[in-house]
Amino acid sequence: xxxxxxxxxxxxxxxxxxxxxxxxxxxxxxxxxxxxxxxxxxxxxxxxxxxxxxxxxxxxxxxxxxxxxxxxxxxxxxxxxxxxxxxxxxxxxxxxxxxxxxxxxxxxxxxx
Amino acid sequence: xxxxxxxxxxxxxxxxxxxxxxxxxxxxxxxxxxxxxxxxxxxxxxxxxxxxxxxxxxxxxxxxxxxxxxxxxxxxxxxxxxxxxxxxxxxxxxxxxxxxxxxxxxxxxxxxxx
Numbered sequence: 001x002x003x004x005x006x007x008x009x010x011x012x013x014x015x016x017x018x019x020x021x022x023x024x025x026x027x028x029x030x031x032x033x034x035x036x037x038x039x040x041x042x043x044x045x046x047x048x049x050x051x052x053x054x055x056x057x058x059x060x061x062x063x064x065x066x067x068x069x070x071x072x073x074x075x076x077x078x079x080x081x082x083x084x085x086x087x088x089x090x091x092x093x094x095x096x097x098x099x100x101x102x103x104x105x106x107x108x109x110x111x112x
Numbered sequence: 113x114x115x116x117x118x119x120x121x122x123x124x125x126x127x128x129x130x131x132x133x134x135x136x137x138x139x140x141x142x143x144x145x146x147x148x149x150x151x152x153x154x155x156x157x158x159x160x161x162x163x164x165x166x167x168x169x170x171x172x173x174x175x176x177x178x179x180x181x182x183x184x185x186x187x188x189x190x191x192x193x194x195x196x197x198x199x200x201x202x203x204x205x206x207x208x209x210x211x212x213x214x215x216x217x218x219x220x221x222x223x224x225x226x
Contacts, residue, residue, distance in 0.1 A: 009152070031212040042116075042202050042217025043155070050212060088154065090215075098143065098206065099170070100215055104154035 004103035021106040023089030037086040118218035135203030144186040149200040
């Protein structure tokens with residue numbers, strides 16, 4: 001089972017600041033997903049990255065997939081309190097038997 | 113209505129009791145999953161099913177069993193609950209027809225074993 005390491009585990013910042021969270025592994029992924037989970041809810045998909053070196057933008061969120069497809073990052077510009085939540089990266093660990101393995105998550109708090 | 117519905121949302125039970133968590137979905141997906149979430153440990157896969165006749169163990173299946181009653185229903189049972197099974201449980205579905213498909217999660221069941 002491939003292990004996904006996320007860092008930092010906790011992040012507390014002020015509104016307007018920028019931040020980056022990381023997802024790393026020693027394994028090569030065919031794709032990687034980022035989910036966001038709010039309190040009392042299940043995770044919701046933000047993005048899927050597939051190609052090494054790929055960069056995707058979702059408003060103030062920028063996702064990057066490493067060239068070697070072993071790591072990924074999520075950068076948030078000018079964070080807002082509404083960005084508060086648990087950010088999880090996930091990768092398919094089952095090959096054709098598709099099953100997602102999740103990192104432990106980064107708990108982000110954006111203070112007004 | 114939610115596409116993936118879990119019942120109950122909250123449950124407190126006593127050690128040794130049998131408890132069933134239920135999941136139903138209206139997305140028409142063949143693949144269904146049960147995950148457990150603990151603080152600092154992320155989401156860990158308990159069981160998964162790719163169709164009604166297919167059941168597979170995940171990384172932490174000990175102490176749990178599942179039943180896939182229909183394409184839309186996937187239940188998780190704790191035969192004899194113990195306190196370290198206190199956690200947030202999530203059911204999820206995915207579409208097998210799409211590569212790199214996303215998982216759709218229910219709202220979770222918060223289980224406390226006392």
